[in-house]
Amino acid sequence: MLDYSHDPWLVLAAFAIALMAGFTGLSLTRGANALPVGQRKAVISMAAVALGGGIWSMHFVAMLGLQLPILYTYDALVTLLSALVAILLTGLALLILHFRPRTPRSLVLAGAIVGGGISLMHYIGMSGMELCRPVYTAPGIIGALAASIALSILAIRLAYSERGHRNILLGAAGFGSAVFMVHFFAMGGTGFVPDPQSGALGPALENGTLAILVTLAAFLISAAFLLSGITFFPAPETAATTPAPAPTGEPAPQPFPAPARSEPPRPEGTLRIPHEREGRTFFLDPATISVVRAEGHYTLLQRGTETLFCPWSISEAEERLAPAGFLRVHRSYLLNPARVTRFERLKDSGECSVEGADTLRIPVSRTRLATLRDALGL
Known part of the structure; x- marks a missing residue:
């Protein structure tokens, strides 16, 4: 087995990506249930790209920070497949959360799907290594899958027990921590051996440079989604600024003026x-x-x-x-x-x-x- 370590700066960058992706995706979906079905699907698609892409970006940057005594590269097709799996399964979980009644069981199901997606993405991505072959252990795989599902369920419950700003921040922290911890938990149960038969010619870009480009791309995508799809500061309350949500689902985040507390009590039996x-x-x-x-x-x-x-x-x-x-x-x-x-x-x-x-x-x-x-x- 080869000795390995990690670049601490790229590890820190990977954790920042996971936190940013969690905040972006969970913020985008706040108020989504109040939108018409077509707009709701569009918002969920954006959130799936942010969350699933963030899962993959965190993994890929952390793997580019892997320091081995030999050269290694990644197969582009397998790497792309791992990203698509993360986005697809995250999107499926968001569909359950925003198109089905939100119950404790649906929260657990959505969290389990996200957790399974994190583990599946990780091991598919690892299988794309060239010039170096990962060697897994059964306890490492089982432990990573169990931790992934448990931590993802916790993150979903934090974010969706209520849909206020506090829950979104807690959910983002839980999501980022889940992705980060599961990656390194899985790495702890993995070894590496040389594989000269893979026939790779070597990377077009040095791993550190590629990691910086992926990090910048992840942050730019998250920033674009945040700026285009989220209102952080409520508009001034005027007579014309009342929300117009659809008849089903959760409300949009714009403020709605509460009825004045000084109004006279209604006669009994007239409450509407x-x-x-x-x-x-x-x-x-x-x-x-x-x-x-x-x-x-x-x-x-x-x-x-x-x-x-x-x-x-x-x-x-x-x-x-x-x-x-x-x-x-x-x-x-x-x-x-x-x-x-x-x-x-x-x-x-x-x-x-x-x-x-x-x-x-x-x-x-x-x-x-x-x-x-x-x-x-x-």
């Missing part, structure tokens, strides 16, 4: 829940709503199979809907007990389904179990 559709405001009877779910500073209403955008925050919705019998069963969910069709106890927590949305799984926190069971007559 506002929701936005195509730039207009409509009002609903609370009895028709089964679930209210937090999405950043706004909420989503579940009415049968429909998902509607509401400008209330989850805290405001809890306060206003308490007289209508809605219960806070989770930090991100308000539930109408009259619409519950199924309740299941899960160890120290619970889960519910509601009328018209049987595939939607509403989590029930341990501290809320007793209150909900009383409301359901259990």
Whole structure:
């Protein structure tokens, strides 16, 4: 086996790429569910390129920083394939997160797909080495795959448990750390031997120069996506600046002025829940709503199979809907007990389904179990 080490500056550059890619991709998808389907697919495609390309760029820069006592190069076709695999699987995970009900199970599935993509990309990329052959160990492969899936699930849960700026930053840190740690965990279980039969002629560019070019390209792509697709500072609130999200999905990040707290209380029985559709405001009877779910500073209403955008925050919705019998069963969910069709106890927590949305799984926190069971007559 050959002795090897890593260029510390290229290792640092690889970690920076992973963090930048995570922040770019997760920021792009904030508010994506409020967009029409075509625009949502475009945003998810951009995010998949940012996240999947960031996974590959981090790996490739770190591998270019690998220092061996012999010359080695990479097969261009295999290297390209490893990048496409990372982008494809990341895109699949984002489709699950933004086109399916976002439940604990869907978060785990999306994280597992991303984790599997990280490991698959790594080993495909390693197989493209020329003049030098990697030698793997079973514990190294199994350990890298397990760590990749576990860390990716954690990163997705951090980013998608809520969609505020804090969660995006935490998710980006978790994503970058997952990609970085899995790469070097896998490298710890890999050895290298000379392979003069590969027939490569040597690189057109020195590895350090190529690593700098890949790093610059990754940052330029991320910067272009960030500047074109994300608003960091809210526009001034005026009468004309109200968001116009689609009737389903999560809201766009632009601010929506909250109702004035000084308004007189409504007479009992006249409470209506506002929701936005195509730039207009409509009002609903609370009895028709089964679930209210937090999405950043706004909420989503579940009415049968429909998902509607509401400008209330989850805290405001809890306060206003308490007289209508809605219960806070989770930090991100308000539930109408009259619409519950199924309740299941899960160890120290619970889960519910509601009328018209049987595939939607509403989590029930341990501290809320007793209150909900009383409301359901259990």
